Amino acid sequence: MAELARFEEFGYRYPEAADAALRAISFELAGGVTLIGGPSGSGKTTLLRSLNGLVPHFHGGQAWGRASVLGADLRTTSTRLLARAVSMVFQEPESQFVLATVRREVAFGPENLGLPPLEIAQRVDCGLETMGIPELAERRIATLSGGQRQRVALAAALAMRPRLLLLDEPTSQLDDSGADSLRLACQGLAAQGLAVVIAEHRPWRVDMPGCHQLELEQGSLASPQVRRSGPPALPARRGRATGAVAWELNDLAVGHAEPVGTGIDLAGREGEVVCLTGPNGSGKTTLLRTTAGLLRPLSGALFRRPGRCAYLPQEPGGILHQATLLDEVRQTIRWLQLDCQPGPILEEFELSSLADSDPRDLSTGQRQRAALAAVLVGRPEMVFLDEPTRGADPNSRALLLKVLDRLTAQGSAVLVATSDTQFAHQIGDRVMELAGGHLRESSEQAA
């Protein structure tokens, strides 16, 4: 199989960073699928960025060693030229959208290649079909759910028909059918001799026979870990004794202008974790936000007992604006006039060593933990979390479980909206599925 990329003792340091993000990386990439593993902040995203030249051309900084992609020297070939054959889907797909509607967004890349309109149209349809979203073609991107946006970003990358496809946490918001579509698409590309490189914290969702593996640890290549066929087992939650009703929905209809869910009856009790799952775009976030009091129900009755609600939005990075992570947690304590210290929650999320870091300098996974620490400090009576495992490595998932365990033991009522069904079944006392506008108890078992 022809060599597509070769890295020899390649290293890189971001501008103004004290430590190198990549250190003496050496590997060769032929066709097929390669999975990059490693904890949050280990350099996976940087390695992907270096495979299409964004590192160092877009980000600046200092690079050393040798690297070539598709025969071109990485240090002298610009990203925009490499991009004609190398596509990338970013970790936060909502930030990469350039145009307002799905069809035009998917067409943006092929348009940059100067293709004839008929071929562009064909590629757009094919990309949308592959990701199972042809019905979204005329929708505005602003109206899509997080998972639907991730599928659009993947369709846009596939429409470029790249020789090398780079995917950064591509299933972080995908439901199981979306992950299956992606795996099949990657298998198809690999069968054509093309290369797909995937950084993924849940590798079992995209794993396939013949898959190569790279493991990163603090910017260096490490020995690959034993491949998992499913999520690592999490310690069982203690207690699970539930108390009085904390919130209750009766015959509720939720939505913005149009209802996305009707006839919803659900209640959450003290000490209970209720998880909401369902396909991308089914209305999980809308139902969570309505229950938290951020959206008015279209009809029906909503009861929420008095007390503090902690809320983690789907894009949590936006709430972080203090100079340091420590100040960020202190801010919540000050605003809510809590009688506690920031240290313990930072410790619980293993963020003590990053307490003096600017939250915006952290990796996506670390930011997620930082936002969780900022909203969960103290003892909130009710907790509402939207996709809390987005970009989370197995360790972060275990830490979150521990914190939720403590909170429920103290009587918090927790509602989690997630497309991560395995996590939902691992932590939830009850797992509810929202699909086709109706809510029902999920019959699926934890993997």
Place this chain on the structure above:
Amino acid sequence: MNPRALAVWVAAVLLLSLGSEDPVCRVLTLGAAVVVLAVRRRHEVRLRPALLAVGAAAALTILFNFLLSHTGQNIVVALPGWLPALGGPLTVEGAVYGFDIALGLAACLVAGITLSLVVEPHQLVDSLPAALSHTGAAVGASLTLVPRLGHSFVAVREAQQMRGWRPRGLRSWTAVLVPSVLTTIEGSVLMAEAMEARAFGSGSRSALATSTWHPSDLLTASAAGGAIVAFVLALVLGQIPSWQPYPTLLLPALNWWPAACCLALFAPVLARG
């Protein structure tokens, strides 16, 4: 709607609202701009925020002219002379002239808003000549940042409220404004990175669709183009009445030539469908 036809119409609105100080002409032009915006806007667009912003700009214009002109015979109040800039008589004529300027400004703003709320950014990009396609795509992309800032503001405000933030004076809003702006700036950097990674600027661009002309677009462009030609001709022939409220406040005269030009700006409403 064809963006090129709409661009001709916008050019006509700008010319007619700025080419003369005739309040009748400006009232008609503003009326046409508001009606066209209301009727031809994309269905998902909300008009209220845009119209509030235009109203605020117009109100400020009237206020500034009233406070700063000090010219005219009908004095409302006289401020002490030691007040810098504000000192002196404040007149009815000053307010009326401010109103006239505000009409022209509002018509221009509404025309600009119409261009962005009636057609999609990508339609504007598609309608540009090939030589401008890269610039157009970059401008089209940057236009999406404005609604993103709005979404970001709402999302951050909600999240901060749930963390205990409450609006207490102007200073407290930094907890919402700073993360909103930072998130948008960060988003624009990520978007630039994504554009680079999607081969933007790697060679000549093509387009999925080219803009098409419908009979209604031809009618709009012809009416607006005709209005431009007729108005310029009227200017050259001295048929556009000059009006100023100074020194004596008089009602503007009605001149049919410029009024007819302004009425032609309603064509996009008639040509709807």
